[in-house]
Amino acid sequence: MECPAAAQGVAPAHGLRYTAAMMRLHNRRYLVTGAARGLGLAIATRLVAEGARVMLADVLTEGEARAAELGEAAAFIHCDVTSREQIEAAITATVERWGGLDGLINNAGIAPRGDILTETPQQFDRVIATNLTAAFHATQLAAPHLIAAGGGVIVNMSSVNAVLTIPALLAYNVAKGGLNQLTKNTAIALAPHNIRVVGIGPGTILTELAKNAVMADDAARHQILSRTPMGRAGEPEEIAAIAAFLLSDDASYITGETIYADGGRLGLNYTVPVGE
Numbered sequence: 001m002e003c004p005a006a007a008q009g010v011a012p013a014h015g016l017r018y019t020a021a022m023m024r025l026h027n028r029r030y031l032v033t034g035a036a037r038g039l040g041l042a043i044a045t046r047l048v049a050e051g052a053r054v055m056l057a058d059v060l061t062e063g064e065a066r067a068a069e070l071g072e073a074a075a076f077i078h079c080d081v082t083s084r085e086q087i088e089a090a091i092t093a094t095v096e097r098w099g100g101l102d103g104l105i106n107n108a109g110i111a112p113r114g115d116i117l118t119e120t121p122q123q124f125d126r127v128i129a130t131n132l133t134a135a136f137h138a139t140q141l142a143a144p145h146l147i148a149a150g151g152g153v154i155v156n157m158s159s160v161n162a163v164l165t166i167p168a169l170l171a172y173n174v175a176k177g178g179l180n181q182l183t184k185n186t187a188i189a190l191a192p193h194n195i196r197v198v199g200i201g202p203g204t205i206l207t208e209l210a211k212n213a214v215m216a217d218d219a220a221r222h223q224i225l226s227r228t229p230m231g232r233a234g235e236p237e238e239i240a241a242i243a244a245f246l247l248s249d250d251a252s253y254i255t256g257e258t259i260y261a262d263g264g265r266l267g268l269n270y271t272v273p274v275g276e
């Protein structure tokens with residue numbers, strides 16, 4: 001399967017080149033939530049490049065066109081992850097389409113602003129439902145299929161905001177912190193079934209979410225980069241590469257961990273200088 005982005009080594013901004021994708025996921029079957037754009041789409045693209053068959057799930061119907069661009073190894077299903085029924089339908093569709101399930105990537109997420117003095121109960125509930133409760137439902141509903149396949153891997157998309165905090169992202173912080181506990185808890189519970197559960201904790205990655213939430217203006221950008229020792233935001237492909245590694249047998253002894261890809265932010269106390 002030809003997949004230009006990952007297979008040929010993307011050369012995004014900053015002159016980076018990525019290692020050409022291997023075929024570590026040949027014929028494996030995955031469901032990726034929030035896959036119409038951003039990190040989810042980058043992950044789906046990388047998984048297809050590594051030989052997998054992938055169901056892209058999203059509320060955005062543009063996911064249909066993105067799946068078509070990835071070719072026969074990809075398909076799309078409309079799915080709102082705040083609905084347990086729609087998650088179940090997406091898992092069923094994946095199993096029917098590809099003949100089983102080898103892994104799940106709980107990636108869909110939202111990050112609207114609101115601190116403890118301004119957050120509405122409705123928005124708080126919506127953020128928790130999208131970023132945390134959805135992963136509980138999907139994990140519970142996918143597990144029997146993974147057990148039937150002899151094992152599998154679940155990847156939860158966390159954030160540095162699981163352990164650091166931004167007052168204006170109250171619900172998001174709480175959801176991602178909870179997601180890390182879901183990762184640890186379910187990793188232990190599912191280990192006897194040959195299922196690994198792992199997390200990825202990105203710093204600031206250049207997707208729509210990041211552009212709108214934190215890179216919207218120069219002051220915000222300056223603030224972000226002053227907390228990023230590597231001096232740049234990350235690229236979606238750099239997160240997709242971690243997802244492919246964690247899903248592959250190269251990560252066969254890793255479970256319960258969240259891997260942070262943050263340009264050095266978590267190790268930094270105070271700030272670093274920012275160039276123009």
Ligand SMILES: NC(=O)c1ccc[n+]([C@@H]2O[C@H](COP(=O)([O-])OP(=O)(O)OC[C@H]3O[C@@H](n4cnc5c(N)ncnc54)[C@H](O)[C@@H]3O)[C@@H](O)[C@H]2O)c1
Pocket residue numbers: 033034035036037038039040057058059060079080081082107108109110111130131157158159160201202203204205206207208209210
């Ligand atoms: N971009 C970053 O800097 C960054 C950093 C840390 C963590 N993350 C996490 O990565 C994940 C993906 O973020 P992104 O940056 O690609 O954002 P994005 O906004 O570009 O993409 C998120 C996708 O999730 C989908 N989605 C939202 N609500 C949904 C719902 N109810 N049901 C189904 N799909 C839904 C959106 O339609 C969108 O396609 C999120 O969980 C986010 O919290 C991102």
